Structures are given as C-alpha cells and as structure tokens.
Amino acid sequence: MGNKIENLMPFETAPFPMSRPRRLRQSDWMRRLISETQLSVNDLIWPLFITEGTNVKEEIPSMPGVYRYSIDLALEAVNEAANLDIPMVALFPHTDAALKTPSCDEAFNPDNLVSRATRAIKAAIPDIGVMLDVALDPYNSDGHDGIVRDGQILNDETLFALEKQALAHAEAGADVLGPSDMMDGRIAVIRQALEQNEFQNVSIMAYSAKFASAFYGPFRDAVGASGALKGDKKTYQLDPANSREAIQMVARDLAEGADMVMVKPGMPYLDICQRVNTEIGAPCFAYQVSGEYAMIAGAADNGWIDRNKAITESLLAFKRAGCSGILTYFAVEFANMQEDFL
Template sequence: MTAAYPALRLRRTRTSAWSRALHRENQLSPDQLIWPLFVTEGRGVEEPVASLPGVSRWSVDGIVARAKEAVDLGIPCLALFPNTPVDRRSDDGREALNPENLMCRAIRAIRDACGSDIGVLTDVALDPYTTHGQDGLLDDSGYVLNDASVEALIGQSLNQAAAGADIIAPSDMMDGRVGAIRAALEQAGHTNIQIMAYAAKYASAFYGPFRDAVGSRGLLKGDKKTYQMDPANAEEALREVALDLAEGADSVMVKPGLPYLDIVRRVKERFEVPVFAYQVSGEYAMIEAAVAADAGEREGLVMETLMAFRRAGCSGVLTYHAPFAARLLNG
C-alpha cells in the first residue's frame, strides 16, 4: 500500500555529522562560560580543595595566571571568591570593607595584567568574612538582620567597584539589596558596573564543597533557610526575579544549576532577560566522582550538562569545568 503523503522520518536529519550540526538548535561556546576561582593569601600558593578534585585556591599571582589562561581560552569572565584568613574574620565581617582585602588585591592584579580583555565578577555577601559563616549580620538571637546587612553589602560593593570589578553579584538574598547597591553605585559614579543578582538562590545541599573552599563550612552556625529559598518553591523564584529586575539588576542567576533547570526555563520565558546558572560545587564534585568511579566519561558528562543549561535558556554558566570545556570547544 502506498502512503498518500511522504513518510515523515526524523532520522533523515541525523544521518550524518554535517546534518546534525546544521539542525542543532542550541550551541555551546567559550563565550558562554564564567570561571569561578578561589583566592588565598601568600605568593606562589596553590592549595587543592579536597572535596573539589581538580580545583585549587590560588594566591593572587596564581589568579593572574589563571586570568591570562582564560583570555587565551576565550573565557570572557572570572568569578572571584576569597578564602579570608581566620584572624581577619569577625562577627561584623568588616574585612569585606578593607580596600586591601584578598578580593580587592586580586581584582587590581587581574586588571593590571589583563586590562579590559576579561571581565571580573565579584561575589557580594559577608560569609567569607564572618566568624559565624552567615551572609549577613546577626542579632543577639542569631537571626540574620536584613537592613543592617544591606548597609554592609553596599560598602562591600563600593569597595569592589573601586578596585575595578565589572560585575557586582550579590549572593546574600537580603531583601532590597539590589536597589540599594544600584543606587550607591550610581551615586559613586559607577554607572557602567553591572549587577548580576543571585535572584533565585536556594537553601541547597549542593554547596558543601564551596564552603570548604572559602573556609566557612566549619564556621557556619545554624543554616541559611531564613533567607535562601525553599527548594520546594517555584512561584516564589519568579517573585524574587521580578523584584531584582525592578531594582536595577542587569541579569539574574539561578543557583544551583541542574536541579533547578525548570526555574531557569520559567524565568527566561516570563522575563526574557539574560539568565545565568551556577553549576555549583556539589554538581561539579558529583561529575568528578562519576569519572573517578569509571561511571562516565568527563567530556560527555560535562558537555551534556552544559548543553542542558543552554537548552533551558541560560545565556551563560558559572562552572568549575570552564577551562576544560573551553579547550574542548576550541578543538
């Protein structure tokens, strides 16, 4: 029996490599990667992070070398996180306001070495600077104060902007901090500095290795559930994003990444703005554990997960696998 119409065969376009490339709906490029790096004190220092195989803390000179590597690989932006010495941490996180702190020295060193060839994204939260490991200031009961914390975050943002940061990324999840930081940046003449808001940051079980890397895991008192989001909530994420955009965010972030691809998709479809995801330390560690157990190939696991972010609607991804992925993409 002859069909009245040509048979539809979706496999036709999959027959050859050139055809698969021609019909590919989403593309990956080093341009879409942000490389998170951890800064520590000293010179010539590389401290491997045990819970993040292949990731190290670097002294400022090592961070500069990584910045030059990123430029060569076509990675457009670095995200910096400091491992502040214990003796410089305090209940009020005052080291965040020090123009000579680790973050500011690393920013200036990258700027001196690389000029405008690479962007520098800086984390704004107090947890790397506090003795209690919380992202803000505490009252006598241990509750994280919102408005007092926002004032401290404004000072931290201005400090990083003065050092040469390109993107201020508040990760603290205090209410109203984006608008307050935007107003302070404008008043100080930093009109071209971007804000990438951690708009939907969940109280996740995937952050453990990161806290090792910045030295806050052993210090953390309590949890962060009074300000980070409940993993059960999606509508609330859209409200958070709407507020941050209304307050002046240039882009928004969803964190963690893979467990929250539904949030990425909903944010992109609702707001049609640049959306980024952070493939966090626990996600990275799971991939590396799978590779170590011979349960999967690193190349396939990394590239498939990065493509998942793009397919969901991400403009870019913060990932510790950035240099590995960039090398693969560069051929």
C-alpha cells in the first residue's frame, strides 16, 4: 500500500486538524510571504486627456478626480508620473468640434493635439513611455472609429486613414501605438507601414478584445465624442457574450504583427484576460475603463466603500487573471499609496 501523502490528488489537503490553513494567514509577515500575486507601480499605464489652451485643468464631471490638461500642465502631470516610476502614459485628445469631419483629416495632422503633446513630453521627460491611440472617433463628426458613408462603417477605407494616423504618431515620437478601432486587417496595415518607414522599433499594443460595452460613457464625455456618435459600435466591437471570438481576435492581431494585446473593458472581462494568459501567453493588458473608474470613485465619494482598498483590490484582480499590466486612471493615486508603504 502506498504512502497516504503520495496518493494525495494535486489540490487535496490533509483533513482538519492536521491541516489548518489559517496558520498561513495569522500574521502580516506570513501573508506577505506567501502572497501569490504581486502588484506594483511597474504594472501601470496612466491614461491622460489633453486639451487645447494654456494653464487649463478641467475636471471631467462623470469622472471626478480626472482632468483634461493643456500641454503645459500635462508636462507637469507626466513629470509627476515619471517621478513615481510609472512606466508609460497613454494620451487621448479632447478635439475641438470644429476640427471633426467625416474624413477625419485631423487624425493624421502632424501637428494635432496629441502629436504636439507627445513631442513636448519626449523632449522634457524622455524616459517615460508614450502611447497613442490609433482610431478615428476623436476626430470623426459621426463619432465612429471608422469612416462612415450612408450609415455604413467602411472597413477598408478606414485602413488608409489609420495607416496615415499611425505614421503621424510614430513621427511625433510615440513609443507604443494602440489601435483601438477594431477594423479587420488594421494591425497588418499598420505594422507594414511602420516597417517600410523605418519605425520598426515602435511597438503595437492592439485593442484586440474590445467589447461593445456600456462602460465607455464617461470616456466619451472626456474626449467630447458623446454627442457626435450616431448609432452604436456593434458592427465592429465585440459582443459581450462572446469569449471564443475574443480569443480568435487576439490570435489574429498577434499573427498580423502586434507585440502586445489588450482586453477592454477590464473587470467585466477578467475571464478573457485569463484565457489570453493561459491559452495564448502573449503580454496582455487590461483597460480599467472610465465606467469602472466612475463606479469606484463615485461609491468612495459617497462613503459606501473604502477608496484605497477598492482601488488595490480591483487592480489585483487584473494581475491575478494574468495581465502583464493595467491602464488605469488610478495609476498616480495607487503609486502615491504605494510610496506611503515603502
């Protein structure tokens, strides 16, 4: 007869009282010692909204504590992030409505808002990464991520615009491009354009599993796209019911030349994050989107939850699901919290 210990199944433990799992929870040092998941400032990307003007810092009503910054004040904010060792910022423009057109020309204007902001950041704070969104919705008078004609979002025509936008971003000094449009074939087009124009070191973090979600509302307020959107984005963003399709999209984008992938939103799609981690294994990031931020911030402001604990717990969930990192509006706040414990 074999030894009882040798016959244990992988997750079987000795019966009580031989097994007392609370022994490993009884002190702070022990809990820290056996912690399975590590979360640090190195895991964070800070999304930042940029607006025109000088000395402008506008709070976004649906995202209390999040602001639009003019470029001069954005430099101060990014410098704070760099001093906290946050690895990268992701810039999003609040575009003047007068610049929004059906052809989305402002998206690939080399002197548009985010291109100017990128140049300023890379000149003043060269050691922090800058990520720029590749999508047309901030510049589209129809509010969509693609070119619209007769009510249809045109996939292939949009690809030409995205290619020009990606090259403009790369020329401005972006370190990472984040195609968030969900058009078919856009990663291959962008990667080929980067290679052919000597931007082979620019990375692509593809928004591969971007779902048609109710959690984007405050973001659309932040970039001024809410009133412009006609219809919905269900013909190109993923159905929230579909898990297998999300994995297929991740695999497709990696095959086309993406270096990293993203799941968006984050917390409602932790199962997708985990599947990407276990089934594909490529670097996977989650975007804790504006609606997720607003829920935590709003509940905390009303005294219904502990803000710091809720922030930490929510970020740990992404790491536990296998994410390499998180785009979160709480990045600077969490980094300052972490500083307090060092």
